[in-house]
Amino acid sequence: MGAGMSGGGRRRPIIGVTASKRGGRAMWLANRIAIGIAGGKARRITADDGPEALRQVDGLLLGGGDDIGAEIYGGELTLDVRIDPERDHLEQQALDEAFRRRLPVLGVCRGSQMINVHCGGTLHQEIRKVYHEAPYMRTILPKKWVEVEIGSRLARLLGRRRLRVNSLHHQSVDRPGQGLTVVARDDHGIVQGIEREADPLLVGVQWHPEFLFYAQSQSGLLRALVGQAGGS
Numbered sequence: 001m002g003a004g005m006s007g008g009g010r011r012r013p014i015i016g017v018t019a020s021k022r023g024g025r026a027m028w029l030a031n032r033i034a035i036g037i038a039g040g041k042a043r044r045i046t047a048d049d050g051p052e053a054l055r056q057v058d059g060l061l062l063g064g065g066d067d068i069g070a071e072i073y074g075g076e077l078t079l080d081v082r083i084d085p086e087r088d089h090l091e092q093q094a095l096d097e098a099f100r101r102r103l104p105v106l107g108v109c110r111g112s113q114m115i116n117v118h119c120g121g122t123l124h125q126e127i128r129k130v131y132h133e134a135p136y137m138r139t140i141l142p143k144k145w146v147e148v149e150i151g152s153r154l155a156r157l158l159g160r161r162r163l164r165v166n167s168l169h170h171q172s173v174d175r176p177g178q179g180l181t182v183v184a185r186d187d188h189g190i191v192q193g194i195e196r197e198a199d200p201l202l203v204g205v206q207w208h209p210e211f212l213f214y215a216q217s218q219s220g221l222l223r224a225l226v227g228q229a230g231g232s
Helices: 025-037 049-053 085-101 112-118 155-160 216-229
Strands: 016-017 041-045 059-062 103-106 139-147 162-167 183-184 191-195 202-205
Touching: 016 025, 016 085, 016 216, 025 041, 025 216, 041 049, 049 085, 059 085, 059 112, 059 162, 059 216, 085 112, 103 191, 112 191, 112 202, 139 155, 139 191, 155 183, 155 191, 155 202, 155 216
Parallel strands: 016 041, 016 059, 059 103, 103 202
Antiparallel strands: 139 162, 139 183, 183 191, 191 202
């Protein structure tokens, strides 16, 4: 069986999954499994792979990881966070390529934030300094309640308005970028979902659906990405 081919001989869409050169193996493995279950073939892309790798994918998943460099969106430079400038540059190139070719894009956690800043938006660099009542939560288990806007693309993909998700972030979307709409928030008001209807698929979620692939709602996100990448 050739690379990217299903058992019936049909080519599986290739989904580029952006990642840092260091670490992130658990997220990569989870994405690889989740995308495979959704009918696609995941390809890990780091700054070492260069722009050529971006031209070989049918869809894009911007994965989780280190903080985005504050200089990209005019935030305050701090020394107490891990950043990855090479990955920032890679993902900006990846989004430019995806927009040029009209590829479907799903942003996950950091990836959602990157979509926002690439479109001209800003971030809260530390949510606990803004949302004082929000508890510190860092878990891959679905323990946070999220409300999704009726009629949004995200609500249609998830198949529900209210659901529980996981949480691995300390930053979040502040001002949405050009054309982006906030379509989901948690019970404390923190942005959990953004989208832009004009694109084939441009959705960002603040949680990690790859760790929740067993849930029907979360698998719907990944099936939509793979389906549009395959032209269906």
